Amino acid sequence: MDAPGDLDLVNAPAVAGAYDELRDRAQVRPQWQTLNDYLRRLGARGMGLRYEQARRLIRENGVTYNVYGDAHGLDRPWQLDPLPLMLSAAEWDGLARGIAQRARLVETVIADAYGTQRLLKEGGLDPALLFAHPAFLRACHGIQPPGGRWLHFYAADLVRGTDGAWRVLADRTQAPAGAGYALENRIVLSRALSDGYRQCGVQRLAGFFIAMRRTLSVLASRLKTRQDNPRIVLLTPGPYNETYFEHAYLARYLGYTLVEGGDLTVRDDQVFLKTLGGLHRVDVILRRLDDDFCDPLELRNDSTLGVAGLAAAARAGNVVIANALGSGIGENAALMPSLPRLCRLLFNEDLTLPAVETLWGGDAAGRLRERFDDLVIRPAFGSVRAPARRGGELDGEERERMLMRLNTLPHTLVGQVAQAPSITPVWSEGTFATRSLVLRVFAVASDDGGYCVMPGGLARIANENQPWAVSFQRGGGSKDTWVLADGPVAPVTLLRPSGAPVEFKRGGSDLPSRVADNLYWLGRYGARAEDAARVLRAALTRLAGDQEVGTDQGLQTALRVLKHQGVLSKPASDSATLEAQLLDLLFSEAISFSLRSVVGRLHYAAFSSRDRLSYDTWRIINHLDQDLSPDVKPERAIDALPLLDRLVLDLAAFAGMTTENTTRGPGWRFLDLGRRLERATFTAELVRGALVPRVDETALDAVLEIADSAITYRARYLLSLQVPPVVDLLLCDSTNPRSMAFQFERIADHVAALPRAPQALPTPAERLALGAYTWVRLVDPQELSREDETGERSHLAHVLDHLSSDLTLLSDTVTTQYLSHATTTRQPSVGPE
Numbered sequence: 001m002d003a004p005g006d007l008d009l010v011n012a013p014a015v016a017g018a019y020d021e022l023r024d025r026a027q028v029r030p031q032w033q034t035l036n037d038y039l040r041r042l043g044a045r046g047m048g049l050r051y052e053q054a055r056r057l058i059r060e061n062g063v064t065y066n067v068y069g070d071a072h073g074l075d076r077p078w079q080l081d082p083l084p085l086m087l088s089a090a091e092w093d094g095l096a097r098g099i100a101q102r103a104r105l106v107e108t109v110i111a112d113a114y115g116t117q118r119l120l121k122e123g124g125l126d127p128a129l130l131f132a133h134p135a136f137l138r139a140c141h142g143i144q145p146p147g148g149r150w151l152h153f154y155a156a157d158l159v160r161g162t163d164g165a166w167r168v169l170a171d172r173t174q175a176p177a178g179a180g181y182a183l184e185n186r187i188v189l190s191r192a193l194s195d196g197y198r199q200c201g202v203q204r205l206a207g208f209f210i211a212m213r214r215t216l217s218v219l220a221s222r223l224k225t226r227q228d229n230p231r232i233v234l235l236t237p238g239p240y241n242e243t244y245f246e247h248a249y250l251a252r253y254l255g256y257t258l259v260e261g262g263d264l265t266v267r268d269d270q271v272f273l274k275t276l277g278g279l280h281r282v283d284v285i286l287r288r289l290d291d292d293f294c295d296p297l298e299l300r301n302d303s304t305l306g307v308a309g310l311a312a313a314a315r316a317g318n319v320v321i322a323n324a325l326g327s328g329i330g331e332n333a334a335l336m337p338s339l340p341r342l343c344r345l346l347f348n349e350d351l352t353l354p355a356v357e358t359l360w361g362g363d364a365a366g367r368l369r370e371r372f373d374d375l376v377i378r379p380a381f382g383s384v385r386a387p388a389r390r391g392g393e394l395d396g397e398e399r400e401r402m403l404m405r406l407n408t409l410p411h412t413l414v415g416q417v418a419q420a421p422s423i424t425p426v427w428s429e430g431t432f433a434t435r436s437l438v439l440r441v442f443a444v445a446s447d448d449g450g451y452c453v454m455p456g457g458l459a460r461i462a463n464e465n466q467p468w469a470v471s472f473q474r475g476g477g478s479k480d481t482w483v484l485a486d487g488p489v490a491p492v493t494l495l496r497p498s499g500a501p502v503e504f505k506r507g508g509s510d511l512p513s514r515v516a517d518n519l520y521w522l523g524r525y526g527a528r529a530e531d532a533a534r535v536l537r538a539a540l541t542r543l544a545g546d547q548e549v550g551t552d553q554g555l556q557t558a559l560r561v562l563k564h565q566g567v568l569s570k571p572a573s574d575s576a577t578l579e580a581q582l583l584d585l586l587f588s589e590a591i592s593f594s595l596r597s598v599v600g601r602l603h604y605a606a607f608s609s610r611d612r613l614s615y616d617t618w619r620i621i622n623h624l625d626q627d628l629s630p631d632v633k634p635e636r637a638i639d640a641l642p643l644l645d646r647l648v649l650d651l652a653a654f655a656g657m658t659t660e661n662t663t664r665g666p667g668w669r670f671l672d673l674g675r676r677l678e679r680a681t682f683t684a685e686l687v688r689g690a691l692v693p694r695v696d697e698t699a700l701d702a703v704l705e706i707a708d709s710a711i712t713y714r715a716r717y718l719l720s721l722q723v724p725p726v727v728d729l730l731l732c733d734s735t736n737p738r739s740m741a742f743q744f745e746r747i748a749d750h751v752a753a754l755p756r757a758p759q760a761l762p763t764p765a766e767r768l769a770l771g772a773y774t775w776v777r778l779v780d781p782q783e784l785s786r787e788d789e790t791g792e793r794s795h796l797a798h799v800l801d802h803l804s805s806d807l808t809l810l811s812d813t814v815t816t817q818y819l820s821h822a823t824t825t826r827q828p829s830v831g832p833e
Helices: 030-061 090-111 126-131 179-192 194-202 204-221 244-254 310-315 334-347 362-369 395-408 513-543 552-567 575-587 595-608 613-625 635-658 665-690 697-705 710-717 723-732 740-754 764-778 796-817
Strands: 086-089 153-160 166-172 230-233 257-259 264-267 270-275 278-281 284-287 320-324 358-360 374-377 411-415 423-428 429-445 450-452 456-463 477-483
Touching: 030 086, 030 194, 030 613, 030 710, 030 764, 086 090, 090 153, 090 334, 090 429, 090 450, 126 334, 126 552, 166 334, 166 429, 179 194, 179 204, 179 244, 179 456, 179 477, 179 710, 204 230, 204 284, 204 320, 204 429, 204 450, 230 244, 244 257, 244 374, 244 613, 264 310, 264 595, 264 613, 270 310, 310 513, 334 358, 334 411, 362 395, 362 411, 374 513, 395 411, 423 456, 513 552, 513 575, 513 595, 513 635, 513 665, 513 697, 552 665, 552 697, 575 595, 595 613, 613 635, 635 665, 665 697, 665 723, 665 740, 665 796, 697 710, 710 723, 723 740, 723 764, 740 764, 740 796, 764 796
Parallel strands: 086 477, 230 257, 230 284, 284 320
Antiparallel strands: 153 166, 153 429, 264 270, 270 278, 358 411, 374 411, 423 429, 429 450, 429 456, 456 477
16 A cells, blocks of 8 residues: 555545535545545555556456447457445435336336236326337237246336435336446456455345346246256347347356357247257246347347247247346336326335436427427437437437427427436546446346345446436446445355255257357367467568578478468568568458457457356457557567567467366367367468478478477487478377377367267268378378479378368368358458368
C-alpha cells in the first residue's frame, strides 16, 4: 500500500439532478463506509494495481462482449469497473420482494395469454396489447409447459429516481442475459479486492445458481418421458451472438452441454442431441435464442438457428424449454401502465415495484401527444435496445414521421418519462469519477411457485453522463453489485454434498458433431500456426544475417518451402522487399494464409468450443492472440524474431496443455487427429519443397531447424549433414514425433478408436491411415535420396505426392464420416486449408 489516506470516495464529483448512490448530504452512506475505509488504507497506487489485476484476469479468462458492427467485436474485452455498487441488506430485501412479485405477475399474464385468455374476455387486457405484439406466437397457444411454468428466468432493468425509489425501465422475459457476466464480475472483483470483499460481508451468488439447477431438474422430473438422469442443454445462437461468452461460461459452470440448433433434432415429438455415438434424448433446453427463431417449421421459416419441430415437442409435453416459447410477450413496454391494475385484479395486491411513468398510445394517445416533447418515444412492441430520444430532440422530418404514426397507429408507440439514472463512483485514470447507472436484477422460478432473486446483479454504467446511454453496445461498462449481509456470510457451493451418490463415468461418445468439428480444426490450426511460425523464423533469422539473399542457401530453402505451400509465389530478390513480404506473411490480416490470419482462425475455433477448454488453455490462446496484435508489428526482421520465439513457445504450451490435461475421449481424439493430419501435411510440403532439389549442408540445417529435429539428428550423426538420414528422420522414423511415420501411426490409432458401426472390416479411414503408415515405414531412405539425371530426387517427389494425396483423401473421409453433418462455424478462408 502507498500513501494511505490519499483516496476517499467522498471526493468523487457530484452531479446535480440525480440520486447519488454514494452520498447523502455530502456524507458517505452507511453501506459504503466499510469499502471506503478499505480504499483509504489501500491508497491510489494500491487501487491502481488492483485495477490492473482485474483487467488482467478479464483478459486471461477471455471475458468478451460482441459489439455488433465493430471490426473487433468478438475480441472486445469486457469492461468492469473495480468499484462495486453497494446496497444494504434492508434495501435489498424490499427490492427482492418487488422483483419476485413482478416476475410472478408477468408470468401470470403470459400464461393467461396462451391459455384461457380470461383477461381478454373480461376486459382486463386490451386485445391490441396481445395481438398487435409481434412476439405473440399463435402457434404456442394451448401449450401447457411442464409444471405450469412459463417464465423460468426473469430480469428487470432498474433505474433509481431522484426520490431514491427504484423503478423498472424494462422487463426481460425472452432470454434474459447478464447473470453469467454478474458471476464473472464477482469472481474477478473478489480476487482483485479480496480483503475489502471479506471485510464488507457480501452475500454470495452461488445460491441463485443452485436454485436454477434445482428448478430445471425438478421440472425435468415432471415430463411425460422423464428419465432418471435428465439431460439439460444450453441452446446458443452461436459465437457471433453478443453474449456468447456468457453462454459458454454458464454451460461450464452449471455442468450443461452447450449446443446450437444444428446439434438437435426432433423425432416423434421428442428432442434429441446428435452425437458421434448416436442420438441422446434431451429433457430441458435452457435457451439463449429468441423464441421465434427456435423452430423454423412453425415459428419463423427463415431461421437457421432453431430446431424444426421444437414447438411440437413442447406441445406434446416432452421437453422443458426455459423460458417457454412465447414468453417474449412479457417484454412489452405498452403493458407497463396496466400492470398495477392487473396486480390488484389477479393477486389483490399493490404492485410494489412499478415502472417508470409510461404512456401507451393505445389508451393515452391524447396525453402522449400533449407531452410529446418531454417524453422518451419508443416503439411499443419493438426492441428496447434501439437508441431512444425525447420527442423534442427529434429533427424535423423524423418528428413529423413520428407524429404521423401517433395519429394513424397510436397503439404502436409509448412515451416514457426521461428519468435521469442515479450516479455512482467509478475508477477512471487513477482517480474517482462519476457515471450514470442502470441495474439489472435476476430471478429464477422456485418450487413453491414463486421466485428466488439473485442477491446482486449486473450494474451497467454509461461511458458518459447521458441518461439514456447506459448500454454495452454503445460503449458502456459494468460493475459488480455487493449486497451486504445482515449477519455472518455462510459459504455456498454448487458442489454436491459429500454423501450424495455419484454415477461413475469414463470416456463416452456423447460429443456433438459440431464440437468435434471445432476441436478437429482447433488441432489443425494450432499445428499450422506453429509450422508457419517456424518457417518464418528460419527465413527472417537468415535474412537478418550478413549474407546476400541469393547466396544464403538456408534462406532460399525456407523460401522454397513457402513457395511450395503457395503462400509466397514470387519471393523478392532484394532484401528490403523480401523483408516486407515476410513481415506481411506474419502480420497482415488481408492475407488469408498469414500467420496472423491462422492464429485468428485458431482463436475462433477455440472460441466456438470454449466450454470444452480449461481456463489455463484459454489463457494460452489469449496470449497467442495478443502476441500478434496489430499494435506490436515490427518494422524490421530482426525485431520480429523475439515475437516469433514467444509465439512458438506459446504454441508449444498450447499443444502440451491439450496433450497432458485432456481426457482421452472423442474430443481429444479429434483435436489430436487434426493436429496430426496438419503436421503430416506440412512435413510432406517441407521435404517436397526443400529436399527434392539438390541441396547443400546449409539447406539441410535449415530443414532440421524448421522441423525441430536438429538436436535429434546431431545426437545420432554428430555434425555430418547428409540427405538420406534427414529423409529417414523426417519420413520413416516413427520414434521422431515430427516425422510422417509418427503422424500416420497416431492417425491410425485415432480413427480406430472413433465411434463406428459394428462391422468386421476396417473403415475407409482406417484403411487409408494404415496403408500410408505401412508405406512410409517400408520405403528405403537411401533410394528416395538418389538424384536423377536432372539433379532432382524424383522418386522422393513421387512418394511425397502420393502421401499428400492420401492425407487429403483421409481428411475428406473423416469429415464425411463424422463431421459433414456438423453446422459450419469456422470462419471462411481462402488459400490452403
